[in-house]
Amino acid sequence: RSRAPEFYGFVAWTSTSLLFIVYVLWAVTPDEYIRRLGIIWYPNREWAILLPAYSIMIVLLTYFTYFSLALANTPAFSNSAAFTDAKGHFPAPDARNPYLRDKDPNAVPEPYDIPIGVVNRVLYSQGTDRR
Numbered sequence: 001r002s003r004a005p006e007f008y009g010f011v012a013w014t015s016t017s018l019l020f021i022v023y024v025l026w027a028v029t030p031d032e033y034i035r036r037l038g039i040i041w042y043p044n045r046e047w048a049i050l051l052p053a054y055s056i057m058i059v060l061l062t063y064f065t066y067f068s069l070a071l072a073n074t075p076a077f078s079n080s081a082a083f084t085d086a087k088g089h090f091p092a093p094d095a096r097n098p099y100l101r102d103k104d105p106n107a108v109p110e111p112y113d114i115p116i117g118v119v120n121r122v123l124y125s126q127g128t129d130r131r
Contacts, residue, residue, distance in 0.1 A: 023048070088113050
């Protein structure tokens with residue numbers, strides 16, 4: 001097995017740590033010390049607060065966007081797509097009831113998925129013929 005992921009992880013960890021240290025030093029070191037090091041241009045100090053604030057807002061907006069897209073693409077509860085998928089095998093709506101074809105002793109009924117309405121009628125009907 002290759003040990004490349006370990007090296008990539010180590011490089012990512014060390015570079016992230018080094019960049020964080022440079023960021024903190026840039027944010028808190030007075031201007032005269034930075035100029036003594038020979039650095040004559042660097043970003044304004046307000047970016048030390050703006051970058052984390054923008055980053056947090058981008059993360060929150062990303063979560064909000066994905067949550068909103070999930071809600072927008074969810075079908076209504078009255079739509080059959082809420083509880084079935086493209087692989088569901090249902091009888092044609094104009095056919096006579098395929099679930100009663102097994103009454104004929106020589107018939108082999110086709111396998112169909114039972115619609116949720118039929119399941120609810122059988123399970124939750126208030127009639128006395130339930131057993």
